[in-house]
Amino acid sequence: MSAVATLPDAEEERPLLKVSRLSHYYGSRLGCRDVSLDVYPGEVVAVVGESGSGKTTLLNCLAGRLTPTAGSVEFRMRDGRLRGLFSLTEAERRLLARTDWGFVHQNPADGLRMTVSAGANVGERLMAVGDRHYGRIRSTALDWLARVEIEADRIDDDPRAFSGGMRQRLQIARNLVTRPRLVFMDEPTGGLDVSVQARLLDLLRQLVADLGLAAIVVTHDLAVARLLSDRMLVMKGGEVIEHGLTDRVLDDPREPYTQLLVSSILQV
Amino acid sequence: MTDMDDARFPPLSNSLPRGERGPVGGSGAGADAGVELNGALSPLVGESGREGAPGAVLDDQANLRTYSFAYLDEQTKRMIRRAILKGIAIPGYQVPFASREMPMPYGWGTGGVQVTAAVLGPDDVLKVIDQGADDTTNAVAIRGFFQKTAGVATTTRTADATVIQTRHRIPERTLQAHQILVYQVPIPEPLRYLEPRETETRKLHGLEEYGLMHVKLYEDIARHGHIATTYAYPVKVEGRYIMDPSPTPKFDNPKMHRSKALQLFGAGREKRIYAVPPHTDVVSLDFEDHPFRIQTFKEPCALCGAEGVYLDEVILDDRGGRMFVCSDTDHCEERRAEGHRGALSGESR
């Protein structure tokens, strides 16, 4: 019993997103402090905590939507090199945001164009990266609507005519159509009925597994974290107080706050 | 820009230095630049091109000393010319400018009028059209305005004009290098339909993120089976900026492509000026499987028999009688003068 290997293979060792000592202050008020995190291809990381714990601030910093006060966020580009998010030009960052990244907002209206059809919502990213063939764009849109369980005959309806669950599924399709490598989700099931939530969660699980997506999911719902994520971070007062394998953090929590959080779940 | 005639259209950098021509009729020093911008063009205008006399105002030295040439004060014209030059330097880019109050309401061509006032020189010959016609209210009013404030010669003949201000049409006759076409623009931002935030549309232009424009065309095809946008049809200028060609019919879009004339766009309410310099690529957006097409008409002009021109529908009676005639009135008249006749021309004469 020698040669104990705890290191994974070199190939998989390369993180997709590398976060080092990230802090963000709103003026003198703390958003999040000293967060370090590596996200690897194909894994889902949940960030949990109460409202105001800093999890959304963290997510926005990671997605380049907020400039951190200190620390760095690096992303592995398709050429294999890690690039600092904030050393990219705005044009490069926006290109990333509509190709290699997805961002699923809690409120679908924030992530959708409510006045254009479902098909155009899904097709927009394709057109943005230069697809100029209507027939192809439309058939890809149909394919994605089917994947998120939206009837084909709704393709020309605009999302104002959709239910909350449908809108959220449409937002997901719109994000995934360019096959991003990393998806940020901010409370993706928030504001939905429980049954609609379940359907969405199942769908997300399946898509994440089928596409081999890496995802960072911010949620206050521990059940969502358990179903979707491999690993999780627990945040409190802007800091990560516990992190690890999702089921271990939930079943064998170490920190007082995590124990409190876990024991506060309503059992059904 | 290979077939550009340098003598006819000197490089812009040379067109501004002042002093080549003296101030005309004692107008303020600030007018020089404007005079020269057009001065370079005006020698080509034959005397025969002048329809009316230069006008009483030009002879009235007292008036010219008291009032600015072409209504605007010299500082304003200078400011507008700067915006125009910047617009020419960056084809299709919307240059903000300090749009002035004009003695007409927004929507009546306040932007176009300011651009015209800034480029107009005493030797210019002005033509004003509205929907292709020289005799509609808007055209008549603006023509009268410049007759009064600049004393310039006016014409309805496209061939004779050096400056043409237009609303909603480009003349059928191919414009030449000595001509300037000034468009009146209501909403200069082609992305506005889908993106209400000005900060965001500017960013989209800056980063050349134009996927949205195709979203609009996609919607057209999805809803109507074809690209149903028939006017203000978006174009890409010199492979870079997406531009709204103002509410001209898409029929006119191909005329903008590599036109020998300078094309200037003024939006008074929105305070934007943009330009397409001569010989510039202007390409209408489309899809590979839904290529850009202009409107076609089943029958020729009922008056002059012209084909391949843009036609207006004219209601003749209350029993469904109607005819289609050239929207470009000058073009129609010219053809009739040459002896061309359409199906209804006998009856109407």
Place this chain on the structure above:
Amino acid sequence: MATRIVVSGLSKSFVMHLQGGVQLPVVQGVDFSVDAGECVVLGGPSGAGKSSILKMVYGNYGADGGQILVRDGDRLVDVASADPRRIVRLRQSTIGYVSQFLRVVPRVSALDVVAEPLVSRGVDRALARSRAREILSRLNVPERLFALPPATFSGGEQQRVNVARGFVTDHPILLLDEPTASLDAANRAVVVDLIREKKRQGVAMLGIFHDEEVRSAVADRIVDVMSFRAAA
């Protein structure tokens, strides 16, 4: 026979912060090993720490001290100190787990619940489903239930879905947390058969069985957890 699991000097206690930080020792000095083709059963009364040991081997509970070496292909991995991602991969490739309770995924059919571990190991979905169908039938789950989500199943049906999900793969290590707890005699016998088959295939199994009959039918050795009882 190759050794698949070696546990040495393992200790575990819980600190209950919500109860004023009281420390509950569970086990200490846990030493045992499991060979390929062998079924080792953890013995001892309720509360002795059997389940905690099993969960530590799976990586579900953290260990305070000691080692849990697991053979993963040609490597040894210490589950007690491995990083989370290593454990995720270990579960995918090496360690299967049959828990007492099914954690139901909403809206996923019983068939897919069972097929999922195969799919996530790269087996073609159609093949995974046919294997899932096979094992569900073997465990006497009626065909009409295959397409339904197990959330509404009876306890026994859920447990059988769970067993099927655990046994459907060919993980070289299988952890069994009372897989027969709520099964009738006929289905207990099926599970015993399944375990024997796994043994013949060289799978190393570590389990907890309260049912005396099943335990004696499958256990090659019994490790008495009481001997690792931590002093309170």
